[in-house]
Amino acid sequence: MADSLLHHKHLLWRAGFGMGINQISDLENKSMKTLVNDLLHEQSFTEINYDTPDTPISDNMMATPAAAEMKKEMQQIMRKQNNELNLNFLDQIVNSKDQLREKMAFFWHGHFATRINNSKFSRQLLNTIRKNALGNFKDLLFEVSQSPAMLNFLNNQQNKKGHPNENFAREVMELFTMGRGNYTEKDIREGARAFTGWGYNKEGHFKERKNLHDxxxxxxxxxxxxxxxxxxxxxxxxxxxxxxxxxxxxxxFFVNENADSRIVEQLSTDFYNSGYDIKKLMNTIFSSTWFYDKKNIGNRIKSPIELMAGMMRMLPMNIQNPENLIVYQKLLGQMLLYPPNVAGWPSGRSWIDSSTLMLRLQIPQIWSGLRPLEYSPRQDDDIDMGMKSRETALNKSFKNPNITIDWSRLEKVFANRNCEDYLIQNTKTLDMDSVRNFSDRSIKMTIINLMSTPEYQLC
Incomplete structure (x- = not known):
């Protein structure tokens, strides 16, 4: 396999969500420099939305039975809207030409992790992150810190003069900016006093409440x-x-879990001196020869979203019941808009345990209609998503997203190509004989079997 194809694949997996079927013939004639420039060229920005209109809840009627009923109804609407946001974000991840923007937004989505029921706030934060994903970190930090989603999630609405709430100030320093060891407990206390009064109004706009500020x-x-x-x-x-x-x-996240301190130090100095220009930093990374070193290729375990999105980009599919894709996110342990906590998702080996690995290896067969889904969520799954029980979550209607894959298109594309060269990052450890022995040698079965290998789990 030519090095250029290996490097192209590596770039598309790290700066996006893998190679799309429509990129295959195009790639073979592209230089690395052109491909990097294509990825860095941003399309015009469009917000992600949901269909249901926002319904305001008025606080003064919360005490009546009618109001309680209305509140319950509102929560159901919000849950539906959050699900719609989730699927619309997944759709952008899979289909957007702006692959680097969405990959970068996916990274920031885990970095500035929030989990709230208010779908309007979720939508605002998601679009803020997507809009600034490749912009300036200062702008991103300010907009996220002043978003109702973050202020709500980290209790800053309750942070007031005389009774400072330290939650927001602590996480801003520990998780979003400096990291542990670069500030003291006193800095947290004093920072919390400075953030007193930061909140938002009922319309979901940031507000500095001067009367509550210390x-x-x-x-x-x-x-x-x-x-x-x-x-x-x-x-x-x-x-x-x-x-x-x-x-x-x-x-x-983008290069190697084992950071090279010398390279990181140089990148960090450049990032600081550029005034926190994210796009410039990413350009430096993807244009550097060290990014394409063997030790950085095929060494990352795909997160569940990367795994699903990569398959969806390569297999031209029609999905009848996309809402069931949320069940797969849930079963695999990574649900968009629902990080496990403020530290975001863990990575690497934590994606794989005995139950998730089996499901990961079987998804190609399940989605191709060759086997049913027979799983239930992890015992420690704390994302109840309003599903009352595990039985309901996995009842018959949820089992099948009803996917139809256009195999004839794949057969045309791969007629004179080796599927493994395009689907697998590290083909050295791949036993192609057993892949072929398990199949009828058709392109369809070869692709399904390749996507069911441990090697396909890596990018």
Whole structure:
């Protein structure tokens, strides 16, 4: 297999969600530089939405039985809207030409992790992350920190003068910017005082409630002043530790879980000096020769969303009941809009245990209609998604997304090509004899069997 094809595949998996079937013939004639430029060229931005209109809940009628009924109804609508957002985001991930924007948004979605029922707030945050995904980290940090979703999730609505709530200030420093070890407990306390009054109104707009803000002097990261939340974020962005923390996390996600400290340090310095230009950082990574080193290729375990999206990009499919794709996300342990906690999803080997590995290996057969789905969620699954019981979650209607795959198109595309060269990152360990022995040698069965190998789990 030509190195150029291997490098093209590597780039498309890391800077996107794998090669799409419509890219195959095109790729063979493209230089690496053109491909990187294509990925960095952003299309015009469109927001992700849902169909149901937002219904305001008025607080003053919450005490009556009618209001309780209305609240219940609202929660059902919001759950439906969150599901729709989830599927619309998945659709962008699979079908958007803006693959790098969506991959970067997917990364930030795990970095700025929130989990709230309010679908309007979920939608706002998702679109904020997508809009700024390749922009400036400062803008992204400010917009996320002032989003109702984040302020709600981290209790800053309750952060007021005299009774500071430290949750928001702590996570902003620990998880979103500097990382542990670069601030003290005192910095958290003083930062929380500066964020007092940051909240949002019923319409879902950010609001600085001056009457709740602590106007006293604060000491934060060796500076003293009458700081506001805006000052705190600016001081955090002045710290080189912030650039180092973000760059390290991006490197581990896009390049290798074992970070090369020398490279990360250089990238981090450039990122800091560029004023936090995300697109410039990603361009440097994808244009560097070290990105294409053997040790960085085919060494990452695909997350469930990457696994599903990669298959959906390669197999031209018509899905009758897309809502059932949410069940697969749930069973595999990664549901869009529902990270397990504020630290986001874990990665690497944590994606695979005995139950998820079996399902991962069987999805190609299930989606091709060759075997039924026979699974229930992990015991520790805390995403109830409003499904009352595991039986309901997996009743008959949920088992089959009713997928029809256009195999004739795949047969045309792969008529004179080796499927494994396009589907597998590391073909060295692949036993093609057993792949062929398990199939009738048709392109359809070869593809299904390749996607059912342990090697397909890696990108």
């Amino acid at each position: 106007e006293g002097s604060k000491q934060f990261l060796n500076k003293t002043g009458n700081f506001t939340g805006t000052d705190i974020l600016n001081i955090i962005l002045e710290q080189k530790a912030t650039a180092a923390f973000i760059t390290g996390k991006i490197y581990r």
